[in-house]
Amino acid sequence: xxxxxxxxxxxxxxxxxxxxxxxxxxxxxxxxxxxxxxxxxxxxxxxxxxxxxxxxxxxxxxxxxxxxxxxxxxxxxxxxxxxxxxxxxxxxxxxxxxxxxxxxxxxxxxxxxxxxxxxxxxxxxxxxxxxxxxxxxxxxxxxxxxxxxxxxxxxxxxxxxxxxxxxxxxxxxxxxxxxxxxxxxxxxxxxx
Amino acid sequence: xxxxxxxxxxxxxxxxxxxxxxxxxxxxxxxxxxxxxxxxxxxxxxxxxxxxxxxxxxxxxxxxxxxx
Numbered sequence: 001x002x003x004x005x006x007x008x009x010x011x012x013x014x015x016x017x018x019x020x021x022x023x024x025x026x027x028x029x030x031x032x033x034x035x036x037x038x039x040x041x042x043x044x045x046x047x048x049x050x051x052x053x054x055x056x057x058x059x060x061x062x063x064x065x066x067x068x069x070x071x072x073x074x075x076x077x078x079x080x081x082x083x084x085x086x087x088x089x090x091x092x093x094x095x096x097x098x099x100x101x102x103x104x105x106x107x108x109x110x111x112x113x114x115x116x117x118x119x120x121x122x123x124x125x126x127x128x129x130x131x132x133x134x135x136x137x138x139x140x141x142x143x144x145x146x147x148x149x150x151x152x153x154x155x156x157x158x159x160x161x162x163x164x165x166x167x168x169x170x171x172x173x174x175x176x177x178x179x180x181x182x183x184x185x186x187x188x189x190x191x192x
Numbered sequence: 193x194x195x196x197x198x199x200x201x202x203x204x205x206x207x208x209x210x211x212x213x214x215x216x217x218x219x220x221x222x223x224x225x226x227x228x229x230x231x232x233x234x235x236x237x238x239x240x241x242x243x244x245x246x247x248x249x250x251x252x253x254x255x256x257x258x259x260x
Contacts, residue, residue: 012247014236014240014243020236027225027228030224031224031225034221034224038217038220042210042213045210045212
């Protein structure tokens with residue numbers, strides 16, 4: 001009597017642990033930002049006519065920030081392309097990740113320059129409610145952008161050295177997409 | 193007086209716009225986490241299903257080992 005034997009196949013995880021962990025973190029962070037945007041929206045709608053923004057305070061730089069926004073969104077799109085290429089052409093993928101990192105770093109630097117200008121013009125954390133919300137929301141996003149850039153930078157280093165980035169690459173991508181997708185919402189809500 | 197009502201931007205102003213914003217943001221803050229958790233759970237379920245199907249297909253294409 002013969003019995004057909006089938007060897008058990010190794011179980012693959014559904015998603016890498018780094019991706020699942022980052023996703024859970026991102027869900028919590030989305031609620032953190034939504035809470036702040038909610039407070040901002042309600043506060044703004046309750047401001048008496050003619051007091052938002054406070055007369056005499058500088059206007060937020062919508063046009064300059066639009067350039068930053070385009071750079072950040074482009075960075076996210078380039079990272080998406082690098083993800084597609086990662087499986088096929090690792091050599092090309094690592095340079096695309098580097099370009100995405102540089103665009104993200106440019107966004108942070110330009111935002112810093114805007115902040116310096118606004119503070120110089122008199123918009124500070126305590127000068128008005130708009131100032132308080134602006135620095136809180138945009139500042140928190142900036143901190144997340146810097147943290148995501150550090151993670152993405154570690155991925156770039158690994159890829160340039162020819163070492164596999166594995167779960168770190170995908171986890172860093174999820175975190176960067178969160179930073180990229182959160183920004184247009186903040187821009188549309190706070191700057192207009 | 194102004195300092196008193198600015199202390200609570202939600203309940204103090206009493207304007208229709210504030211109330212609308214309050215209701216809309218409450219709905220968003222209430223349902224967004226449920227939608228996100230549901231979305232992640234659905235995505236995981238679908239990915240697990242696809243993985244199982246791929247394993248099953250691989251198992252079916254593999255030749256059975258020789259009988260002892």
